[in-house]
Amino acid sequence: MEIRAVLRDPKTFGRQQHIQWLLLASCNILNALHLVASVFISASVDFRCQIPGLKNDTFAVQGWEHNSSISQYIPLKSDGKYDSCHLRVTNTSQLETCNSYVYTTSIFKDTTVTEFNLVCDKTALSTLAGVVYMAGLFVGSIAFGAVSDKLGRKWTIYIGLCLQAVFALSIRFAPNLEAFISLRFLLGAVCIGGLVTQFTLMIEISPPNRRTISAIVQTLGWAVGVILLSGIGFALRGWRDLQLCLACISIPFILTYWWLLTESPTWLLSQGRFEEAVQIVKRIKELNNLEDVDTEQLVDTENEETQAKESWRKVLVSRTIIINILINSFGWFVGSMGYYGLALNVGNLVGDIYVNNLIGGIVEVFAYFLLLICLKAGRKPVYILLMSIGGVALIVSGFLIVYLPEEGLSWVIVTISMIGKFAVSAGFELIYFWSAEVYPTSMRNSMLGINSAAARVGGMVSPVIADIPKYSENMPFAEGAAPLIFGAFMLMSALSAFFLPETNNIPIPECVKDANELTYNYKGFKPYISKTKLVGEVEMTSTKSNLL
Known part of the structure; x- marks a missing residue:
């Protein structure tokens, strides 16, 4: 019995994978608590x-x-x-x-702005702290991608959890601004590195007809973290108290996850570690009550040794994969720029900062559930539609900010802007797991690391764009410039997505060869393949897929 066929078979999906889903989604709650905490920790006050x-x-x-x-x-x-x-x-x-x-x-007992007096002529230091923090996310995206492909998903996630707790606790006792900025850089690196690796593992343990749901479940963990942060921040108004609480939340994860989390069998096979993959299949059989799976007769007809030796040399000579990486990286850049520009600037919105953050988390939950329903139509058409709607909404809101009278009509601008925020949240989530489905297992996390690094650049650019009205007061369209720029980039991302392959319900590629074949055979909006064509060495006999 072919082991990869067993792992891809929807009938083998059950309790064991559900447990892994829950564990990984819980990790993402922790990621959100740390990565979004700057909204309260570094908030500005009167x-x-x-x-x-x-x-x-x-x-x-x-x-x-x-x-x-x-x-x-x-x-x-x-x-x-x-x-x-x-x-x-x-x-x-x-x-x-x-x-x-x-x-x-x-509102706050204290923040880093009030403790370190990051105001007036020192305001730039607060901006610098944010830029350095995003630089940490940039470095972590690349470094952890390579570490995960080398050491494995489980080891990388667990190391990230341990370092996350250490750096979070160290920030609580940071004696000065320099130490705070340095430790936030390191915390951002390990958080985003763990996030990308957790997402990769979630995709790899799920059969094709469950990948969409798995990605949504993992991202719902992020939205839950944003919502929980509102309550924790409301209860703990001092930034050091809040930071200590977040560090302590990591402890249960460290004490339990090494024994609960399993390695990706797909990654093990790509590294030629067949016996370890078989042991995981035996655990799946036991927990899911799979009586018809004979674990003693498992074989791997694909060449693991060849896959394990794959390097960037093969990727660099593949124009198809390079184009996919560039298009996906642009999509991640736009998604991050829009998300951070519209979602994490809650302190600049009218109203209570805790309520605004709570509403933002709830909006994300609805966006992800709607995405789950709409993805029956495929990845490509839904992504193009979302980014087009969001782009148009933000461009319209930019014109309204400049020309619409403020008296009594501000709700119109807010409503249209929220449509844009809704679309960019769902679109960012979609490009996240769509990218994972395009890349080969042997180098998936490294390629996702490149995409995530592009997203971090978008995160660094977003506050600069959002602050255009502050340093361009004499520019005629300064007040509406930010949503116009965000909207224009979203439309460009929608256009570029036409050149990506449709991957809905298709086995993820195992090696560079499979990734090339995937792009060649799925260029349109509907997944189709000839009856004799192989993808990932698994014969596909259906011509269309109507499953989620």
């Missing part, structure tokens, strides 16, 4: 200069004498609000910059 000589000065007015002192020392800006960065020199109209500040504590 502040002003501290009144000279008043040690117990607070942002909140303590009485009429305190209010009089504020009026004496703190000048007003043209909009009637207090100047945040200047003091009035006593008995003169001259202003001087200050180096000590008081912050409102109505």
